[in-house]
Amino acid sequence: MQQPPPPSYLDDLNPSQREAVEAVEGAVLVLAGAGTGKTRVLTTRLVHLIQTHQVFPSQILSVTFTNKAALEMKERVAETLGQPVEGWWLGTFHALAARMLRYHCPLVGLESNYTILDPDDQIRLLKQIMEAENIDTKKWAPKMLISIINRWKDRALVPDDVSLDDVGDVANGKMLHLYRLYQNRLKALNACDFGDLLLHMITIFKDMDNQVLADYHRRFRYIMVDEYQDTNVAQYLWLRLLAQGTGNICCVGDDDQSIYGWRGAEVGNILKFEQDFVGAKVIRLEQNYRSTGHILATASGIISYNQGRLGKTLWSEQEQGEKVKLRGLWDGQAEARWITEEIEQLQRQQWPLSQIAILVRASFLMREFEEQFIKQNIPYRVIGGARFYERLEIRDALAYLRLVAQPSDDLALERIINTPKRGIGSTTVQNLQTHARTYSMSLYVAIQDMAQRGELRAKVNATLMALVDSFERWKSLVETLPHAELATQILEESGYIQMWKDDKSPDSAGRVENLKELINAMQDFDSLPEFLEHIALVMDNQDNKSRDQVTIMTLHGAKGLEFDAVFLPGWEDGLFPSQRSLDELGNKGLEEERRLAYVGITRARKRSTITYAANRRMYGSWISSIPSRFVDELPAPSIEVETETGLYKPQDKTPSYGQTYTPRTGDNFSGKNNDLINKLIQERRGGKTQTTSPSFQKDNRITHPKFGEGTVVHVEGNKLDIQFDAGEMKRVLGSFVEKFEE
DNA sequence: TAGATACAGCCTATC
């Protein structure tokens, strides 16, 4: 018998890629360095399973971190196969867990129409609990405490699992108690948060009295995981429980690109893979197809300073190319100006703008670039910022819909009970909450109950009964009216749309548009609950990458992407590596920052440029910095230094980070000339117009709305000491006074 | 109840 020829989809793979594709049985870890064809391996492997091993797509579970990654995989597989794949379990950890939980939620005490709370709801809920427990929400920020709970959930710790040593004196030693109360509240609200989606499924899997895990073992023959270095403990356990069936699990990742430790990712998962899955095969993808030699050498040079790596040696057949440029500049504005000039030069040399990116450590750095681009008329797009479903008006509209779908959703009711304004104040809401708590009922029921007992003031009673009547009417329409029409009706009858139409602020028109877009999006779904789950788990910002624009984004956002030319500004100690990471996580934090640098440099195909500024405006005051310690780690043979004299001499580095730099009061530094630009930026972003408050100097004449006219005698940051003409000497904030032109 | 003033805190960001 003759061997059949190997399938053609294997043709373009190098030996290690091919090995990774063909190793279908058992546990496999594919260590895929930056630019080594990771996505290609994942998609080809799936095609291989389906075509050569005759696996049904419904027997394959593929997990990603983002919807974008899932979508990309789906598209690429369809492309290779020539048709879309049906029945494949492909999605994010949370979407897949939610899909499972819909079936099994009664096992953890939830009804199938449970609500998935967003991070904002989580905070509000915890805050309420803290207030009820008399814990000072000023001393202990709810935002901070909820992140402790989230980290516990990342580690798959339910309240019973949390050890007392873990708790410390946070929230006066009541942290664990708060966690318990929080979980109880969620159950009472028939809700769960993102972490619970996985945690509940793990609880169900571990319970031997049900057959749930055994059923999934029969169902899934092959499991594939992308970005394994970003998994947290809960995700690892979820995967491991599922993989216990056939033992066929293939994880793809790169320990050098682990940059999400701060949100619970556990690099240990990838480092310990061989111990966790006994007999695991480790395959390294080391041939880089993306970057030129110097870029690769620079990235490798930096990352080699990290300890405890699995170790990979990236190599490439590409030419050495240009050296990585390094440039120091006077301040953030000069930096933006210089990079803009570089980009204009690339533009003249016919580099497409869509292949140029500016990757920043923190988003406040983006502003300076936007200003320059607007000035120079360079088209750009900013990735990041508020997502569609995070917008105020979308969240309000969703609250109405959530309440119709699930009347016990107290958080939704609180959100809209006085939006639009109905004359229901915090006192009324508090009374309702007390009543609801006393009788263990939802707020919605509490309204009806209090009304019946005649415990509400006549005016409030009338308003609330009208609201309840509306909701009852909308609820009765859920089954009969198409939900997009129902949503339109709700937003009109509640007066919510009208509220924005009447609003005079410049962004209200945009908000009305967004609401229309929301209703449009609803039409693609069969039911209201299905839509609500989609919006919580799957809704992505679609980016219009078709146009020829420079991309401005964070380093985190850039992982997985590539560009011809990449600019990496802000390489200053304290900013990058970020002081906060160093303070909070020490060497671990430093290494994660270094991996971020590695991710940044390896995004570039042909040109990589690193810059730093001696002075930068941060939160309104000026900060002087020294170049990032990573600058010293750049391998000299691959670097071309282009530094203005006097700004940076490696031998003569005087640590001055944190010192305040007194700005020149000239035009470059005052907010004066930026008013027009601010307006332009706001227009593009669709946001409201912001006013730049003028900077004040001694002897400026001012007016204050309350105290009248006066003279500035002393300036301290944004605080001014003013001698008022009426005789009084006062210290006021600059934002409350106006310059007075005589 | 709602508008005005005061003031803290701010990185990265998926679902």
Place this chain on the structure above:
DNA sequence: GCTGTATCTA
């Protein structure tokens, strides 16, 4: 330097 929120006052 902006924004969200806590607190005060009409």
